[in-house]
Amino acid sequence: MSKITYREAVRQAIREAMIRDDRVFVMGEDVGHYGGCYAVTLGLLEEFGSERIRDTPLSESGFVGAGIGAALGGMRPIVEIMTVNFSLLALDQIVNNAATLLYMSGGQLNVPMVIRMATGAGRQVAAQHSHSLEGWYAHIPGLRVLAPATIEDARGMLWPALCDPDPVLIFEHGALYNQEGDLADEVSPVDIDKAAIRRAGSDVTIVAYGGTLRTALAAAEQLAGDGVAAEVVDLRCLRPLDTPTFVSSVARTHRAVVVDEGWRSGSLSAEVSARITEEAFYDLDAPVARVCGAEVPMPYAKHLEDEAIPQVADVVAAVHALGA
Amino acid sequence: MTKAKAAPVPVVETEPAAGDHGVHLLREMLRIRRFEERCVELYSRTAIRGFLHLGIGEEACAVGVMEALLPDDAVVATYREHGHALARGLSMRATMAELEGKVEGCSRGRGGSMHLFDTATRFYGGNAIVAGGLPLAVGLALADHLLGRRRVTACFFGDGAVAEGEFHESMNLAALWHLPVLFCCENNLYAMGTALQFTESETDLSLKASSYRIPAWEVDGMDVLAVEETAREAAQAVREGGGPHFLELRTYRFRAHSMYDPDRYRDKDEIEKWKERDPIPALIARLTHDGALANGDLDRLEAEIAAEVDDAVAFAEAGTDEPIEDLERFVTSGPPTQAPTS
Numbered sequence: 001m002s003k004i005t006y007r008e009a010v011r012q013a014i015r016e017a018m019i020r021d022d023r024v025f026v027m028g029e030d031v032g033h034y035g036g037c038y039a040v041t042l043g044l045l046e047e048f049g050s051e052r053i054r055d056t057p058l059s060e061s062g063f064v065g066a067g068i069g070a071a072l073g074g075m076r077p078i079v080e081i082m083t084v085n086f087s088l089l090a091l092d093q094i095v096n097n098a099a100t101l102l103y104m105s106g107g108q109l110n111v112p113m114v115i116r117m118a119t120g121a122g123r124q125v126a127a128q129h130s131h132s133l134e135g136w137y138a139h140i141p142g143l144r145v146l147a148p149a150t151i152e153d154a155r156g157m158l159w160p161a162l163c164d165p166d167p168v169l170i171f172e173h174g175a176l177y178n179q180e181g182d183l184a185d186e187v188s189p190v191d192i193d194k195a196a197i198r199r200a201g202s203d204v205t206i207v208a209y210g211g212t213l214r215t216a217l218a219a220a221e222q223l224a225g226d227g228v229a230a231e232v233v234d235l236r237c238l239r240p241l242d243t244p245t246f247v248s249s250v251a252r253t254h255r256a257v258v259v260d261e262g263w264r265s266g267s268l269s270a271e272v273s274a275r276i277t278e279e280a281f282y283d284l285d286a287p288v289a290r291v292c293g294a295e296v297p298m299p300y301a302k303h304l305e306d307e308a309i310p311q312v313a314d315v316v317a318a319v320h321a322l323g324a
Numbered sequence: 325m326t327k328a329k330a331a332p333v334p335v336v337e338t339e340p341a342a343g344d345h346g347v348h349l350l351r352e353m354l355r356i357r358r359f360e361e362r363c364v365e366l367y368s369r370t371a372i373r374g375f376l377h378l379g380i381g382e383e384a385c386a387v388g389v390m391e392a393l394l395p396d397d398a399v400v401a402t403y404r405e406h407g408h409a410l411a412r413g414l415s416m417r418a419t420m421a422e423l424e425g426k427v428e429g430c431s432r433g434r435g436g437s438m439h440l441f442d443t444a445t446r447f448y449g450g451n452a453i454v455a456g457g458l459p460l461a462v463g464l465a466l467a468d469h470l471l472g473r474r475r476v477t478a479c480f481f482g483d484g485a486v487a488e489g490e491f492h493e494s495m496n497l498a499a500l501w502h503l504p505v506l507f508c509c510e511n512n513l514y515a516m517g518t519a520l521q522f523t524e525s526e527t528d529l530s531l532k533a534s535s536y537r538i539p540a541w542e543v544d545g546m547d548v549l550a551v552e553e554t555a556r557e558a559a560q561a562v563r564e565g566g567g568p569h570f571l572e573l574r575t576y577r578f579r580a581h582s583m584y585d586p587d588r589y590r591d592k593d594e595i596e597k598w599k600e601r602d603p604i605p606a607l608i609a610r611l612t613h614d615g616a617l618a619n620g621d622l623d624r625l626e627a628e629i630a631a632e633v634d635d636a637v638a639f640a641e642a643g644t645d646e647p648i649e650d651l652e653r654f655v656t657s658g659p660p661t662q663a664p665t666s
Contacts, residue, residue, distance in 0.1 A: 057496055066462040072463065073398075093456070141656075
């Protein structure tokens with residue numbers, strides 16, 4: 001066991017993949033000489049050289065598309081996009097090419113690439129660097145969408161994602177990079193299919209992912225003091241959703257609160273809520289509740305930003321409102 | 325990984341034999357022309373649906389460039405790509421079956437006219453987002469670069485693509501990283517229905533490539549021999565490590581943009597004037613003059629091609645519909661993403 005940050009866990013995962021497979025390379029803005037805008041790739045240029053730690057111009061569509069082409073050509077690219085907001089400049093390549101080529105070609109063309117990007121708010125970087133748009137990507141058939149919320153997942157999800165013959169998007173919540181935790185010295189493989197129950201409980205199910213897992217766990221801790229045993233489900237994989245894990249949890253606890261930093265309307269939380277309603281309706285003792293980001297472009301001022309994103313108190317209040 | 329040692333440069337025949345080779349080029353252009361003329365008939369009787377973009381008039385571009393490529397090279401094309409597919413070696417049967425939406429089609433009927441794919445000939449589509457294929461070509465070439473393979477990726481696009489950001493991003497990336505891409509801009513003067521002078525502040529397209537320090541050559545896209553000669557020279561330079569090259573193939577489509585297009589934006593005289601430069605009669609005249617095409621040769625050629633087109637249509641029409649149960653197949657490589665929940 002050793003103490004490690006989320007950032008270091010991602011870096012270790014990249015490093016291991018590059019050592020393990022010559023076809024793996026990293027490409028993105030400032031990944032090389034700068035060391036990564038979140039310092040994830042710091043030191044890798046010196047170790048692996050500029051062919052494999054490849055700085056790109058500010059051309060999101062160009063280098064994401066080049067990643068797709070390189071994957072078609074036999075490589076295993078890890079493409080880093082600075083933030084999910086910038087990924088909008090590469091939407092054409094992700095949605096029209098990466099997600100469609102296998103299908104459009106009748107099964108001939110696989111796109112085995114990984115696109116990593118930071119998502120989420122909490123760092124006062126306002127409305128063009130803070131949004132949680134992973135739910136949009138989870139809407140797209142042909143993509144796998146992952147949200148590592150723990151140090152273990154940050155370390156373990158990259159390799160299976162690279163082994164997937166199809167495109168995988170990994171969303172790293174920006175507020176997690178400095179989070180410290182324990183990681184076993186012997187890294188064991190993690191799956192990229194299943195949701196995980198992070199805390200067991202019998203009174204209510206709190207569904208969260210990525211940056212909101214911490215909020216959900218803190219709320220569960222507080223609720224325990226109030227005599228409420230909350231179960232916390234970490235979705236982990238946003239597409240395909242592991243519906244059985246959260247539905248069977250709700251079937252046991254009879255109440256559900258979905259926590260999502262993304263906007264409520266047309267969101268991932270809406271999808272989770274709909275599936276619970278479709279599949280566990282008769283097990284519910286109360287309507288499904290949601291705690292979501294306020295429907296505003298993210299404001300800069302700290303008090304406003306805090307108000308705009310799900311807080312522990314909001315989750316606790318939502319649970320109590322269900323009668324738990 | 326240290327960069328893999330580059331393989332020796334494969335040799336491409338640079339001096340095509342005049343007579344036989346000329347007839348071969350003629351055959352390839354005629355195959356495309358007659359195939360597409362049949363497509364019009366099939367469209368009229370609704371055997372082909374959706375968008376159908378014909379390259380009639382532009383055949384010399386696809387045929388000339390393909391002559392410069394080797395089997396291991398890659399091709400990225402646009403939604404006006406029947407000619408490129410056929411010239412690259414996709415079977416006419418699989419191509420026609422695709423247009424008719426049959427499972428025997430080169431994309432199992434998933435793509436249709438705009439999305440022809442074939443890994444056997446390294447034909448990477450069939451991209452219907454203007455300029456969307458350029459970054460893919462850069463990436464295919466990047467893979468060759470990283471793996472030390474001496475291969476060329478030929479990337480076709482129209483003049484309309486030049487206005488897209490992806491064009492500029494791709495030019496810059498390919499030049500910056502010195503990648504083996506042969507950019508082939510088929511300048512037919514219209515981005516769908518809007519003439520170049522209404523969309524570009526600088527209508528000299530080669531100049532745009534030059535500004536990225538990419539060697540750029542202008543070619544008469546109505547002269548298949550000129551296209552081939554220039555493409556061979558450019559492809560060889562790319563193959564030898566000369567970095568990306570850019571060809572501006574000056575061409576013209578004789579028919580409308582698609583079957584839906586009433587073609588109101590072009591002067592009929594302009595179209596007729598370009599038809600005088602039709603690459604097929606021009607080559608026939610030249611081969612006849614050179615004695616490479618004797619009396620009766622053309623009729624024999626036409627008869628062979630008509631038989632091939634008939635056979636392709638018969639194959640497509642005898643083809644089968646993909647079973648409905650396969651609707652979600654190939655969304656991902658694994659089982660359907662929306663797995664049953666219990």
